[in-house]
Amino acid sequence: MCRLFALTSKDPVSPMLAIKALDVMKEGHDGSGMGLLLQDLGGPFEEMKEAPILSGIFSEEGIRRLDLFMMDKGFLTKYKISLKIPKKPVEGIPRRGLYLIRAYELPEDWDNLDQEEIGNRLSDIRFKIREMGEEKKDMIVFSFWPDTIMIKEIGDPLLLGDYLGLDRKELNARIIMAQGRQNTNYAINLYACHPFFIKGYCTMTNGENTAFIPIRDFLTSRQIPAYSGYQSDSEVFAHILHYSMEELGMGIDAYKHVITPLQEEDLKQHPDAQFLSHLKRTCRPLIIDGPNCVIGTLPDHSLFMAQDRKKLRPGVVGGKPGIYGFSSEICGLDAVIPDRDQSQDIQPMHLDTVIVSPDRLEVKICRQTETLNLPL
Amino acid sequence: MSSNRNLEPSSLSLNDLPWQIKYNNNRCTLCGQCTAVCPVKAIELKVFQKRTIKASIKKDAVPSNQYDSFYAIQQRTDVENACIGCAMCTMACPNDAIAPVKNPGLDRMKFHINQQGVPRRRGGRRNASGSILDRIKFTRISMLTDPALDAGRHEFEMRTLLGRVLSPRENMKRLREKGWIPPVRQIYPLIIGGMSFGALSPNMWEGLQMGVAYLNEEMGMPVRMCTGEGGCPPRLLRSRFLKYVILQVASGYFGWDEIIHAIPHMKEDPCAIEIKYGQGAKPGDGGLLMWHKVNKLIAAIRGVPQGVSLPSPPTHQTQYSIEESVAKMILSMSMAWGFRVPVYPKISASSTSLAVLNNLTRNDYASGLAIDGEDGGTGAAYSVSMDHMGHPIASCIRDNYLNLTKIGKQNEIPIFAGGGIGKNGNIAANAASLIMLGASGVQIGKYLMQAAAGCVGTEEDRCNVCNLGICPKGITSQDPRLYRRLDPENVAQRIVDLFVSFDTELKKIVAPLGRSTSLPIGMSDALGIDDHAIAKRLNINYVV
Numbered sequence: 001m002c003r004l005f006a007l008t009s010k011d012p013v014s015p016m017l018a019i020k021a022l023d024v025m026k027e028g029h030d031g032s033g034m035g036l037l038l039q040d041l042g043g044p045f046e047e048m049k050e051a052p053i054l055s056g057i058f059s060e061e062g063i064r065r066l067d068l069f070m071m072d073k074g075f076l077t078k079y080k081i082s083l084k085i086p087k088k089p090v091e092g093i094p095r096r097g098l099y100l101i102r103a104y105e106l107p108e109d110w111d112n113l114d115q116e117e118i119g120n121r122l123s124d125i126r127f128k129i130r131e132m133g134e135e136k137k138d139m140i141v142f143s144f145w146p147d148t149i150m151i152k153e154i155g156d157p158l159l160l161g162d163y164l165g166l167d168r169k170e171l172n173a174r175i176i177m178a179q180g181r182q183n184t185n186y187a188i189n190l191y192a193c194h195p196f197f198i199k200g201y202c203t204m205t206n207g208e209n210t211a212f213i214p215i216r217d218f219l220t221s222r223q224i225p226a227y228s229g230y231q232s233d234s235e236v237f238a239h240i241l242h243y244s245m246e247e248l249g250m251g252i253d254a255y256k257h258v259i260t261p262l263q264e265e266d267l268k269q270h271p272d273a274q275f276l277s278h279l280k281r282t283c284r285p286l287i288i289d290g291p292n293c294v295i296g297t298l299p300d301h302s303l304f305m306a307q308d309r310k311k312l313r314p315g316v317v318g319g320k321p322g323i324y325g326f327s328s329e330i331c332g333l334d335a336v337i338p339d340r341d342q343s344q345d346i347q348p349m350h351l352d353t354v355i356v357s358p359d360r361l362e363v364k365i366c367r368q369t370e371t372l373n374l375p376l
Numbered sequence: 377m378s379s380n381r382n383l384e385p386s387s388l389s390l391n392d393l394p395w396q397i398k399y400n401n402n403r404c405t406l407c408g409q410c411t412a413v414c415p416v417k418a419i420e421l422k423v424f425q426k427r428t429i430k431a432s433i434k435k436d437a438v439p440s441n442q443y444d445s446f447y448a449i450q451q452r453t454d455v456e457n458a459c460i461g462c463a464m465c466t467m468a469c470p471n472d473a474i475a476p477v478k479n480p481g482l483d484r485m486k487f488h489i490n491q492q493g494v495p496r497r498r499g500g501r502r503n504a505s506g507s508i509l510d511r512i513k514f515t516r517i518s519m520l521t522d523p524a525l526d527a528g529r530h531e532f533e534m535r536t537l538l539g540r541v542l543s544p545r546e547n548m549k550r551l552r553e554k555g556w557i558p559p560v561r562q563i564y565p566l567i568i569g570g571m572s573f574g575a576l577s578p579n580m581w582e583g584l585q586m587g588v589a590y591l592n593e594e595m596g597m598p599v600r601m602c603t604g605e606g607g608c609p610p611r612l613l614r615s616r617f618l619k620y621v622i623l624q625v626a627s628g629y630f631g632w633d634e635i636i637h638a639i640p641h642m643k644e645d646p647c648a649i650e651i652k653y654g655q656g657a658k659p660g661d662g663g664l665l666m667w668h669k670v671n672k673l674i675a676a677i678r679g680v681p682q683g684v685s686l687p688s689p690p691t692h693q694t695q696y697s698i699e700e701s702v703a704k705m706i707l708s709m710s711m712a713w714g715f716r717v718p719v720y721p722k723i724s725a726s727s728t729s730l731a732v733l734n735n736l737t738r739n740d741y742a743s744g745l746a747i748d749g750e751d752g753g754t755g756a757a758y759s760v761s762m763d764h765m766g767h768p769i770a771s772c773i774r775d776n777y778l779n780l781t782k783i784g785k786q787n788e789i790p791i792f793a794g795g796g797i798g799k800n801g802n803i804a805a806n807a808a809s810l811i812m813l814g815a816s817g818v819q820i821g822k823y824l825m826q827a828a829a830g831c832v833g834t835e836e837d838r839c840n841v842c843n844l845g846i847c848p849k850g851i852t853s854q855d856p857r858l859y860r861r862l863d864p865e866n867v868a869q870r871i872v873d874l875f876v877s878f879d880t881e882l883k884k885i886v887a888p889l890g891r892s893t894s895l896p897i898g899m900s901d902a903l904g905i906d907d908h909a910i911a912k913r914l915n916i917n918y919v920v
Contacts, residue, residue, distance in 0.1 A: 210518065210890035214786075214898040221784030248544055260893065263533060264562075278551060281537060281560055282544040285787045287894040310525070310892070376552045 002194065002206040003180040004315065006295045006326040007336060008303040010360045012042025012172035013323075019166065021325070021332035022157040022180040033181035034157040035193040036166075037202050038149040038173035040301045040358070044079055045147065045170075051078050051103040052122050055142045055150040056129070057190075059097035062138030066129065073125065074107025081171065083151075083164045090163050093155035097138075099164060101149050119199050123226045130191075140190055143197045149173070152193040174360075175297055179204045192231035196238040199226065200299030203241055205234040206328055207292035207311060212236065218285035219243070237294050240286050245298070249375040252304055253366045254279070256353050259288045260308045262368055271371045295326050301358040309350035317354045317363055318345035324356045324363060386491065388453045392484035394837060395461035395476040397451040403473035406447050410465035410474050415846040418459035419474075422450040449474060455488050461838040464848040478836060489759075496759040497666070499842025499852065501657065501822055502751055503763055505835040507799050508770050508910060509806040515904035515919055518890035527880070527887035534882055535598065536565040536817040536895050538648055539718040539743045541788050558740060559718050561647055564591075564599045565895055566807060566878055569748075569794050569819030570624045570650060570722070572606025573631075574665050574674040574686075575755035575842070577859035580829055580851045583867020585612065587828070588620050590868060591875050599875055600647045602819070605663050605688060607631015607677045613638040618646050624722075625709070626652035627662050628688030630678040636712070645717050648743065649709045653692070653701070653732075654724030656752030656769070656795035658761035662688035666756055668845035669854045699735050702742070710741045718743030725749040725767035725795065733776050737785050744790040746819060747772055751796020753822030753833075755852055756843030769795045770813060774914050777814020777898060786898060790816030798823035799835065804881030812899045813914065825851050828870035829862060 005021035007013070015036055022034065045053065058066060070077075083099035110118060126144040133139025142150035149171070153160050157180050161167065179194040194204035209215070212233035219227040219239050224247070227239050237259070244250050244258045261280040262270060270276055280287075290308035293315040297303050305315050305326045317326050318333045320340045327333045330345065344363075348354045351368040390396055397419055411419050424446050431439040451459060459476050466475040489496040518524045539560030542550065550557050568588065573581050584601055591599040598620075605626035612618060613635060623646045625632055654660065665674070665686040675682040692701045702721055709719040720743040723732055729747055736742035749769025754762065773793045780786040793815035797806045799822075807818045825831035829851045833839040842852040850859035886892065889902050896902065904919035905911050911918035 208518070208890070210516075211894065211896065211899065213901045214896070217781045217786060217898060218784075221781055221786070223784065243544075248548055263531070264535075275551065278547055278557070279544070281541055282547045282787070284537070284541070284894060285897075289891045289893050289896075308893070309531075375548065 003328045003332070004178070004204050004206055004293070004295050004326070005328065005332045005336070006177040006303055007323060008175050008301070008356050008360055009323040010174065011322070012174050013176065014167055014172050015176050015178065016161050016167045017336055018176045018178035019157045019161040021327060021336045022178055024335040025180065025329050025332045033152070033154045033193050034160050035152040035179040035181070035195050035204065036150065037177040037195045037197065037297070038171065038175070039147060039202070039297055040174035041147055041149065042172040042174065043170045045103065048078055048103050049147050051105060052144050052146050053101060053103045053149055054144045055101050057096050057098070057140045058100050059138040061136070062133060063098060063100070065132065066139060069129065069132070070104065074109060075104040077102055078105045079103040085163060090155070090159055093153065093160060093163055099151065123199055127225065127228070145197065145200060148197065150195070150197060152190045154190070175301055175303060177202060177204055177295065177297065189231050191229060194232070194234055196235045198238050198242045199246070201238055201242045201245070201296065203238040203294050203296035205237050205292050205294050207290050209233040209236065209288050209290065209292055211287060211289040214285045215240070215288070237292070238296070241296055251373045252298060252302065252353065252355060253372055256306045256368055258283045258286050260350070261287060266369065270369060272374060275372070275374055275376070293328065302355055304353055304355045305348055306353040307348060307350065314347045316345055316347050318342065321361050324360060386455055386488040388455070388484060388488065390451060390453060391479070391481070393453060393458050394479050394483040394485050395459035396479055397449070397459055397465070398475050398477050399449050400473045401448050403471040404449065405471055407470065409468035409470070410449065413464045413468040413848065415462060415464065415841060415848045416457055416460055417452070418457050419449050419451055419465060421447060424448055455485065455491055458485055460841055462832050462848050497756060497843055498759050498762070498840045499755050500833040500840035501753045501762065501796065501799065501835055502766070503835050503837045505800065507751070507796060507806070508768060509796065509809050510800055510802055511905050511907070512809040512916070513904050513919065514808070514885055514889060514902050515917060516902040517888045525887040525890060525892050527883040530887060530892050532883050532886070532892045534565065534879065534886070534895055535562050537561070537790055538563050538817070540740060543788060556715060558743065559716050561718060562598060563647065563817070564597050564875070565811065565817035566599070566875065567792065567817055567819045568599070568601035568824060569821040570602040570604035570652065571755070571821050572604030572665070573609065573677055574606040574669060575604060575852060577847070577850055577853050577862065578673065579859045579862040579864045580867060583828070583862070583864035584871060585617065586864060586868035587871025589617050590872055592620050595872065595876065597875055597879065602650055605630055605652060606665070606674070607634055609677060610634060610638065614641050614643065616643050618642060619644040621646050622648045622650050624650045624652055626688050627690070627692045628686060630680065630686065633679045634677065639712060645713055648718040648720065650746060651705050651709065651719065651721045653721050654748065655754060656724045656748030656750055656766055657754035658757035659724030659726060659766045660690055661757060661761050662690045664688070664756040664843070666843050666845070671854045674854060702732065702735055703739055706739060706741045720744035720746060722746035722748060725769050725772035727767060729772055729776055730779055733779060733789070736789055737783060742789065744792060744816070745776070746792040746794060747776065748819070749793070749795025751799055752794055769793050769810065771913055773810055773815050774813045778915065781898070786814070792817050792819055794819035804878050804885060808882060808885045809903060812896055812903050814898045816897055824871070824874065827874045828867050
């Protein structure tokens, strides 16, 4: 099973901190890969919050094709970080081209567009680049979104951190999500690597989603172009999150009601029973059948964790005002925030969604039996 | 016959019959039970003569004859009295002296079972024992990241929805605007399909109703039962148990005068209304209740004269086209119950099923679609329809489900599969296969008669005389001398046994797949079959 670590911090921190947590949880993953998400960025990106950042891996030919494509669309490079890799190969890490993190100026003719339209266009461009890259095997793109960086690669997380030089000072963020991969069901494909990102929403999951096929079929038939991919059964968690919040207009308190609705007896007791029974019925194909622990971020930089009733090894959330960690195991939390009050650590139960909002002052627990903020 | 007599074309010998009686004269006590119980009078007590020649080896001795007579059972060979293999004689015999045996050769009866120009009519199923459903395996067993669940201890929510489910966005909009939201019932995914009061005996029907009521009220299992086209007893219409009943209307509209008049007196809404357009056993043909079974009670419930055959037309004659018919009837039925009751059509599986489904997707009042495959049973039909007409259920369900996923309505119109589920006794495996192929639930009929009432009919053409009112178990007879053999209490008990054991078996299938929180509708990645062509056709895994 994969190991996950996410942190949210008032001050930007290096991604190496999260990688350190993955390393101590190593007995739970096999070092077959790592996925990283950095959001609410510090450093040079602090000054360019609106600029979409493209993250991916490109061959030389890929870079040339990317540049032509982006210039054609009217994008200008605003800032970039190229991760230089050592000349000497490292065992277990494949040799690839350039790991690119590049912020762009939006095209001038986008000036009058609203945020939704900009979001749709950025998402379309990401898929177009992905499509072009899959055709010639020269481009892999993980995200193209403001204030967001993603890196994914095969190999041991700690070795990868050194290999890619992720301790450089330009790279720091207030939200970091990291996944140490346990390669099980699927051939190693970087697009199958968590975290998964869609229009400001990002999730990573450990466990296995046994209801994957019906969920995938439901999402792909929503007529939303970004609902595609699905090299991993966990990608649907990000898309369900996006669907429930953007398409259905619900809050994060309702996410768990979509993926793990209350059982009938509990549902009848709920103050919003009528609404929830409609939600359970209409979103029936989105019910996951875990065991899964989901950690995710929202566009407002809240960080959350939820898990289903079958998750026998629940994740844990702990920290102190200013910094909170979300971890698959307590030892990961100990490695990163050793000076927290451990008695305040929370292992969310099957009805809980644990949320740390962007003020990073406290851990909020939202129970499924509580009244909801209804989008009615 | 004598060796010099003319033969009738349809003169048959024992060897020509599909079933042959093996009889042991030494064990027979001549009690007469077997001849009394035989539903087709295939056997009779006869006096036989036996000649013994006495010849001595002595030179001058004159040979003599000794004539004895003895009583024994003889099998008749005329077509109308041919043994049907029901084995009631075996059941009745106290000495195990008699049993029918299937003719291992090719029986010649088939060529003669159309006397007076009337083709064979019968009950039962298509006479073919194989089933694709039996070959489907569940191959995606959780072994690693997600441990398999404990079927005995874990909590399962194995329920399905009957009714039109709106898309999440549309439903949210209607909640916001307080608009009409179609009625949806949460029910058990194994449904008792339409078998009419008339096709079934009163005792069988009563047993079914009692079993269903017990399952709902004592076991907490929301099992639903469809009436078939034969109306509904007036007291049931006015009782609280109506909520467990799906009322069927078909092209003969039998019993609907009574139902419509009862609407103001109903304490509960029925679970749903099923509009029957077709039946898997005899696609394109209407219902049939032969005159033998139309007694006073049946005639009263159906609103027809006694003693006449009741063939329903193949289509609903009051409408011009199926599209119009579906749209208008669904709307009329919805309106009759104030839009509080789901209304859905039932059709026979066909290569044209998709057209019906596509029509329904555009009709908000359509609550689902029941599709009945070629292996469905019937109380009465022409044998040619049963054996040669129709479409297999598996590929039809799959095509329809995949069509819904293409247009994004897979959760909106539930498809219910019927026809041959549990045909060889593997009911839970067959049902789970169909659910994973895309069905929201399954309907059973014949299996239920076999399991809950001891129906002896098989796809080897055993018995299958449901149409004649002579059912030896009293399941499909209207003759009190026959149906008193069936105790409704015992039928009810068996219904409960069947559903409870089905539930355990269903859990034994879904638990190893890691599924427990919702019915695995469309979970086709769990399915595999050892035939490449079938795997490709059904879009499931090919495993060898």
